[in-house]
Amino acid sequence: MRILIGVAALGGAVLVGLALAGPHLAGAPPLVVVSTLAACVAVAALAVQPWLTRRRVGWHLRVGGIVAVLVTVHVVALLVEDPDDALYSMSLDGPTRARMALIATVLLAVVTLLGVLRRRLRWSPATWRFVHGSLAVLVVVLGVGHAVIIQGALDGWGTPVLLALGGLGAVGAVVRLVRVLRAPPAGDATTPDRGRLRSGDGPRG
Amino acid sequence: MGHPGAVPATRTRPHPAAVGAVLLLVAMIAAALWRSDESGTGARDEGSTGGAGAAGPAAAATVGPGSTCTPTLTNPGGRNNYRPDAPRDVPLGRGLEITGVVRDTLCRPLPGVPVQVWLQTASGSERENRTTVLTDADGRYRVETDPAVSQFGEPNVHVAHDAEGPWRDVFQRHVVDTDDTLAVVDLVLVPAS
Numbered sequence: 123m124r125i126l127i128g129v130a131a132l133g134g135a136v137l138v139g140l141a142l143a144g145p146h147l148a149g150a151p152p153l154v155v156v157s158t159l160a161a162c163v164a165v166a167a168l169a170v171q172p173w174l175t176r177r178r179v180g181w182h183l184r185v186g187g188i189v190a191v192l193v194t195v196h197v198v199a200l201l202v203e204d205p206d207d208a209l210y211s212m213s214l215d216g217p218t219r220a221r222m223a224l225i226a227t228v229l230l231a232v233v234t235l236l237g238v239l240r241r242r243l244r245w246s247p248a249t250w251r252f253v254h255g256s257l258a259v260l261v262v263v264l265g266v267g268h269a270v271i272i273q274g275a276l277d278g279w280g281t282p283v284l285l286a287l288g289g290l291g292a293v294g295a296v297v298r299l300v301r302v303l304r305a306p307p308a309g310d311a312t313t314p315d316r317g318r319l320r321s322g323d324g325p326r327g
Numbered sequence: 328m329g330h331p332g333a334v335p336a337t338r339t340r341p342h343p344a345a346v347g348a349v350l351l352l353v354a355m356i357a358a359a360l361w362r363s364d365e366s367g368t369g370a371r372d373e374g375s376t377g378g379a380g381a382a383g384p385a386a387a388a389t390v391g392p393g394s395t396c397t398p399t400l401t402n403p404g405g406r407n408n409y410r411p412d413a414p415r416d417v418p419l420g421r422g423l424e425i426t427g428v429v430r431d432t433l434c435r436p437l438p439g440v441p442v443q444v445w446l447q448t449a450s451g452s453e454r455e456n457r458t459t460v461l462t463d464a465d466g467r468y469r470v471e472t473d474p475a476v477s478q479f480g481e482p483n484v485h486v487a488h489d490a491e492g493p494w495r496d497v498f499q500r501h502v503v504d505t506d507d508t509l510a511v512v513d514l515v516l517v518p519a520s
Contacts (some may be wrong), residue, residue, distance in 0.1 A: 206407040207479040215368035215403030252341035272480040
């Protein structure tokens with residue numbers, strides 16, 4: 123687990139370094155720089171996020187909140203800096219990459235809400251995990267996918283790093299989904315918790 | 328199997344309705360992406376690395392007596408970062424030529440028509456980097472600029488006829504590559520009234 127976290131952190135640092143070192147952000151408005159760097163860190167956080175669900179649920183919750191904040195910063199910064207292009211990208215006439223980003227953002231909001239409302243929804247753990255996990259897979263694939271397609275700060279070496287981080291996140295989420303679909307034996311500690319954290323899972327700080 | 332109080336095995340699988348809803352959502356997302364235009368609705372890749380003289384679809388059409396040209400419509404995103412009253416003949420650099428022929432619907436070239444061009448380059452953002460030029464006797468406008476750079480995910484150029492006069496406004500947004508040396512955007516104008 124620590125190795126995975128380290129790999130994701132390293133990948134995020136590489137993305138930030140590539141973005142800052144490349145020509146695309148040279149002379150760019152500060153809001154564009156902030157938006158791009160927020161997205162770089164969000165990709166790294168998404169890569170590690172599904173792997174935290176097994177034994178580090180507290181960290182999973184924190185990182186989920188961080189991802190939501192980072193994506194909000196990413197979108198709002200673009201909206202403030204260039205409302206014409208931002209609103210066009212979010213429209214039905216926007217390019218494919220923007221449509222991917224828009225869908226990923228909406229799904230991220232849904233996934234985050236599912237996390238916040240887990241106890242109130244009173245869904246079975248398997249149903250909740252299936253919906254939360256499958257939507258999370260879509261968030262990773264579409265969110266990182268739009269970053270791969272975009273021409274800009276992460277061209278060149280940024281592409282394989284993005285693909286590696288996206289693959290790490292997607293594989294992690296799919297692994298968790300497969301476990302849910304395989305239906306753990308009745309009496310498993312995961313079945314009756316209705317979203318309650320087991321001892322030691324919660325935030326400690 | 329299981330101990331007292333354990334949840335029945337059937338409840339350890341996701342509800343079929345949830346599975347169906349997720350599968351339907353995946354299908355809808357796939358359809359939405361499949362139906363989208365790679366560069367946005369109505370945006371064409373008008374760039375090339377060819378020499379001057381290459382021409383876009385309208386210019387390539389046979390133009391002779393009795394011909395008619397389809398009016399150019401403002402495409403989505405065409406007005407993005409538009410500012411009126413762009414200064415005339417501002418030098419925007421070198422490396423990319425943006426050109427085209429302005430015609431009426433009878434395919435007659437229109438001389439002396441103002442055309443505004445704006446784009447993002449390494450030396451200026453899309454909101455700053457703009458100029459207006461007039462078409463020559465053959466209805467052709469020509470702007471020399473630094474190469475386009477990616478802006479919102481893809482290099483793009485804007486070409487518009489926006490001045491008050493006998494012709495209706497039209498705004499175009501098309502995409503190019505960063506190493507393109509030529510972009511051809513023709514306009515077919517309709518009378519303002």
